[in-house]
Amino acid sequence: MSATNSDRPRKKLVQVQHLKQYFNPGKPNEVKAIDDISFDIYEGETFGLVGESGSGKSTTGRSIIRLYNPTSGKILFDGQDISRIKHRDMLEFRREMQMIFQDPYASLNPRMKVKDIIAEGLDVHHLVKNDQERDARVNELLNLVGLSRDHATRYPHEFSGGQRQRIGIARALAVQPRFIIADEPISALDVSIQAQVVNLLREIQQEQNLTYLFIAHDLSMVKYISDRIAVMHNGRLMELAAADEVYNHPLHPYTKSLLSAVPRPDPMYERSRHRTDYDDSIEFDNHPRTLQEIVPGHFVFAAADELADYQATAEKYLHEASALGKSPLNA
């Protein structure tokens, strides 16, 4: 796992503040894809964003990279407000923020050679002086993602899904970004290949001090790569905490429901595992809810009269952890 050592000063690389992203606002077909979310992503960390289909995860990633104009709220990158800047002024930020997509088949142009796909960003941002330098950089990137220089002149259809995702990663890395949004980068891959791609992303992160927003629809793999995890539902964040806390000590019923769907390699656990349903009518009971810090670093979408119960549960977890001699919180 990447850098979250508490002795390191933690710099906020991305700050999302009260972000709303409505599609077709004010019209009968209005969709509140993101409905007032706030979170920070620290430099060097992997921030996992998890939720079921339609919860607003991709829209969050696309809003941060400014593929959309936010309906309201702010997005800060390295302290600078980028939520209102014009598209042409986004060019420099676009270099610093790159995206890796879910479908490595759809996201690579089938008519382009691998070397031209990888070098696209180098060309757009004028980062190489001549063809020789361009080829050398492409070879370096192919090597970095575990492919060979022979692959440079081939086309995407000649590669497996996992290899194509490696090409997508090389393309993102070409411009030396600081922040990568990985939108379900392993969901379309065979299970046997998923771990390889996750390991590659982790290795590269450590080498290059990258910051990731890692989007996924379930908690099984995201737990291994994320430092902290936010759980999204209906365009809002239901819970946000250190990855282990979300996985082992979930507080919000929606998180518990998501987790109950995840099999674990523990026969005892599996014998008693049952899927718990989540009744989202509680979100519409007219109790104003916001993301509240229940214990340090652990936030839950809660109404004022729910706080005491959440605090009692969190404290129970803390006692259990200290009885077992574990560090209670690592957020």
Ligand SMILES: Nc1ncnc2c1ncn2[C@@H]1O[C@H](COP(=O)(O)OP(=O)(O)OP(=O)(O)O)[C@@H](O)[C@H]1O
């Ligand atoms: N361009 C758009 N125009 C209108 N509605 C949109 C648009 N993009 C997304 N939506 C809607 O916004 C909501 C959130 O979609 P989003 O793709 O962000 O969810 P998601 O959690 O990433 O789901 P998935 O994993 O299926 O992509 C959905 O109801 C979706 O239909």
